[in-house]
Amino acid sequence: MRSKGLLNITRKEIKELLTPSTIVPVLVIALFFASMGNIMGGFQEEVEEKPVIGIVNEDSGEHSKTVMSVLEEKSEMVYNGTDRELGSKYVEEKGGTALLIIPENFSNKIDDGETGYIMVRWFMKGMGVMDTVSSGVVEGLIEEINREVSATLIERETHLPSSHLQRPILKEESTIIQERELEDISPSILGGLMSSQSIMIPIITMMLIMMAGGTIISSMGMEKEDKTLETLLTLPIKRSSIVVGKLVGAAVVGLIMALIYMLGFGFYMQTLEVSDMHLADYGLALSLSDYILVGISLFTALLAGLALSLLLGTFAKNYKSAQTLLFPVTALALIPMFVFMFTDIGNLPTVLQGVMYAIPFSHPIIAMRGLMFDNYTIVFGGILYSTIFSIVMIALVTKIFDSDKLVTGSMSKKGGLIDKLSR
């Protein structure tokens, strides 16, 4: 008898707890981690793959031959000639990492005890972590060349200074990104500098959307759970005013919450800043007007997020179902943050680019990076898109507020899926 009762209550608990609203978020998170695994797999493959480079060898000495033998073995050479400009063109066209130039008298200088310089022209495709991986591999090759040449010099038992024997080669470098050439900086350092500035925007965007979106969806859930909505809808106030009032209220609360989080995060970021290098030294710092544009982009993204959350909130049946309905908004806020942490929009496959452009929360991140390279079209386009998205969402919400659906719940087949998710 006891086991029958236990079975009965266990069966009831499982039925109560295992609803679409509990399963779907877990499934989506599992899928998200699986796709993240694929991205990380690609990351691993890129480290293991031979880097694509070009070489301009202007020296005929022994050490340049060592350089060539290492590079021939451990890289995919798309150009091997003497024309620097043609080499640059080839490497860029083939999506290569760098053009290495071995200047005249490279070997003689090393034999004479002078530092031999390899000139490296880096081609950086974006500001994400993935975009600096291959340059790290090439830097590793240059280190290997250093060791080979060092070993040759030591074998000869020359009387050169030990510091020269240990490190006979250095690199002179410049980085080309978005058609701009920046002197004396490598992609890894540039990537680090940029991420310290551009990481703030994805995190602020995510925080704002999640906080404000959560507030507004919960507010709708509570209105339904506490049965206050019916009273509100019979008061002498325009339905559009209720919608706008809810949006503004949630925006203010979301901003306050995000500000508190950001203060803490700002202190954390300060502790990580150790470099004396600044983006302004390379002409990449943002001006006041650029920051205003980022602010506008952020505001329109927030508005879009709030309007979308309010739309989903109209389907909430109570506070619990409101929390489930927040999930799509959270996912849409997290996806751009993670994707752009790895790479830039331009480096994504076309379909994924379309998806990223369609998510309004991508645009503040795209704007921040675009403004560093004076790409205003992408910034204004993003602001326009988010504004249109918000207007459409607000119009839809107002229409729902003006219909029976808010009081009776969804009756249409279209609302069926959302209905199931909110259960």
Next chain:
Amino acid sequence: MRENMIEVKELIKKYGDVTAVDKISFQVKKGEIFGLIGPNGAGKTTTLRVLSTLLKISEGEVLIDGCDLDKESAEIRKKISYLPEDAGAYKNLTGREYLRFIAEFFDGKVLASKMVKKGVDIADLDKKIDDKIDTYSKGMKRRLLVGRTFMINPKLAILDEPTSGLDVINAREIRQLIKEYAGAGTTILLSSHNMLEVDFLCERISLIDDGKIVESGSPKGLKNKYDAENIEEVFTKVVR
């Protein structure tokens, strides 16, 4: 002859393929207490929600104080006050703050203050009026909501099961309040499945079953007509 506050002509309300209210017609005179009586799911709440501007009319016509419900719902919202069944209030506000929140939708600050004072008097919650609504019992919450309903001096109060779930004493006090405000000129349309309550409160009633009005008249007249001791018996005889 009193003018009509409500005129409902052949009202139909459908939810998809389901007809919740099927061609009902009735009139409520100004200052009258009119009751819609019927079992759960008969269409009472749907009718009240339509009249409160919450739901759209599928077919038919409704006039409230001369305003067409379909075209002048904004104007109607200035004249009515709706008390839904199991209605709640914002938990994080105090009773007084909630009354002020509602009052400010209706008029300027001076008038709103007068409304709040009236609401506080009706609710009669003593010091608890300044406590968070979250701490109120069901009876106290209902008193606050009745205060909210009548403080704005509505031309029409629409009350859905006004005493539902309340104990005998709270229910009795709320019935007294309804009688009092109807006497002061407010028209009252209420729904209830408590037949004794409508017998006590209403001047006229309509019995509603399966979305249709099956009988109408004064409680006394209906009892005589069906040779019944109470409205419950009338209802049983009508629907059988």
